Amino acid sequence: MAVVASRCTGLLLPDLRTSLAGLRRRSTPASSLSLRPRRGRRRLGSLACVAPPDSAEPQTDEQAAKDDSTEDKAETSSASQDAGTPTFPNKDLSRRIALLSTIAAVGLFASQRLDFGGVSLKDLAANATPYEEALSNGKPTVVEFYADWCEVCRELAPDVYKVEQQYKDRVNFVMLNVDNTKWEQELDEFGVEGIPHFAFLDKEGNEEGNVVGRLPKQYFLDNVVALASGESTVPHARVVGQFSSAESRKVHQVSDPRSHG
Secondary structure, rough: EEEEEEOOOOOOOHHHHHHHHHHHHOOOOHOOOOOOOOOOOOOOOOOOOOOOOOOOOOOHHHHHHHHHHHHHHHHHHHHHHHHHHOOOHHHHHHHHHHHHHHHHHHHHHHHHHHHOOOOOOOHHHHHHOOHHHHHHOOOOEEEEEEEEOOHHHHHHHHHHHHHHHOOOOOOOEEEEOOOOOHHHHHHHHOOOOOOOEEEOOOOOOEEEEEEEEOOOOHHHHHHHHHHOOOOOOOOOEEOOOOOOEHHHHHEOOOOOOOOOO
């Protein structure tokens, strides 16, 4: 059997035409055979080039265009899926949100403080002179009876603070909380019925006058100036404005005997 080498696959394939011719000769009767010399060269059988299954055939331009189109569609589909997928904030974004929230909270707190001029009753009480010290240091004194729940007291706090900062070297400023049972005697002594109640005392501790409730800042300032100047009287000895009743006070026990609040 003739064998032909395949350039495509590297396999040796039989020459089928030569094999068929041999079969035909065997099937012909011996009487009909004529022995004739054959001339010329024997032709090799033709061979079809068969590519192995895993070999890659060269692509035409049309096939390449189809492949590119398929890849573009796949990329477009992937992009649309990404666009539809919700994104979650990363750590940096969360930190920024937290920082903005903190700034907003601080701004809200500052705006609330600015409504009262940035000064609270606690600020005044913290900077106040203790009552016992005020009676013994030889300076005139302004005693304010107040309560944390008193709206008028909170409203007047900025004006009191401004005057206090201007005259604190020459005048004592005392804060007595009417809710504190420690000051029961002083409440009776000064006749406190409404708050805020401002009592103006000379150097010896004698009361020269008082101002009660919401009144123009000038009333309070005029009396403080008179005390700081050593005058024997104050311009506004007895003036009453809108006030909160002292009967609404919330009595509590004193935890620290030295406290003037």
